[in-house]
């Protein structure tokens with residue numbers, strides 16, 4: 158059983174995608190044209206925000222938001238200790254310092270109760286990462302930010318379509334960075350990203366920053382970047398956006414099979430916040446016997462993954478932080494115990510039942 162197989166999902170929409178690609182091909186217009194502007198309108202409507210700005214990828218989306226808010230050298234940005242490296246890299250790109258806050262042990266997302274202890278006079282923003290398909294508990298985060306006059310930025314690389322108290326991810330803060338990396342809930346056929354926001358000023362600035370710092374050709378108001386969503390990827394994403402809710406519902410149906418059928422005292426299944434819709438970008442279980450379980454599943458021809466095996470503060474690239482082992486024990490503990498099971502649109506239900514049963518036999522005394 159593969160960890161991720163996009164072939165059925167892609168086969169189902171192949172004709173539509175090919176038509177969309179052909180349309181761009183025939184238009185002879187490949188950068189910042191009609192497909193990008195239409196996708197931006199459609200994705201903004203989908204998220205329930207005023208603006209969507211298509212950019213090169215998710216990392217650049219976060220980078221451009223921080224840049225757009227003039228966050229830079231000497232500033233601190235609070236991020237969760239349990240996230241993908243891109244969240245921290247975006248902060249470093251603008252010259253600011255990432256400050257790690259431990260996650261909630263049930264949701265694996267940033268623990269809002271620990272944020273205030275990390276706020277200093279240098280803090281400018283909080284990046285709330287909606288990990289694995291579930292939004293952070295945004296109301297308390299936004300309240301803290303309001304008290305200390307901080308920006309709140311969502312890292313919405315992994316939760317497109319998720320709901321927090323009826324509102325879509327990407328609409329729950331000052332601005333959100335989205336990744337459309339191919340394996341995401343809505344993915345391009347290559348790198349792609351976007352910023353969603355209700356902030357008119359920020360939207361205008363990011364539109365300019367992504368295009369060399371220019372809103373009028375050959376007139377440059379900022380030292381900008383080249384980070385544009387291209388026409389082909391936008392055309393592909395327009396097709397895929399129509400299916401996002403259906404794909405997320407399929408992921409939920411599969412998650413429910415796992416949730417109802419995995420019954421092993423050594424295995425903890427995912428927890429969803431009340432009044433929220435999880436979109437299960439990953440189905441992450443937790444067990445003290447993680448390495449043993451992964452080996453057992455591999456022996457039974459099932460591929461799994463770990464998101465993520467090494468927390469950022471323990472990465473070689475961040476050794477300058479000099480974090481001693483045990484400084485961020487929750488992130489470290491999570492990285493040693495979590496395991497992501499296969500979940501994607503049109504994965505076979507029978508295989509998921511079988512996998513659940515296999516997990517139930519693990520450490521039960523039944524031979525494998």
Ligand SMILES: Cc1ncc(COP(=O)(O)O)c(C=O)c1O
Pocket residue numbers: 214215216217240241243244286312314315335336337338348349350
């Ligand atoms: C939480 C998180 N943030 C940011 C990113 C960066 O997105 P991209 O790969 O499109 O640059 C990713 C991508 O995997 C991610 O998972």
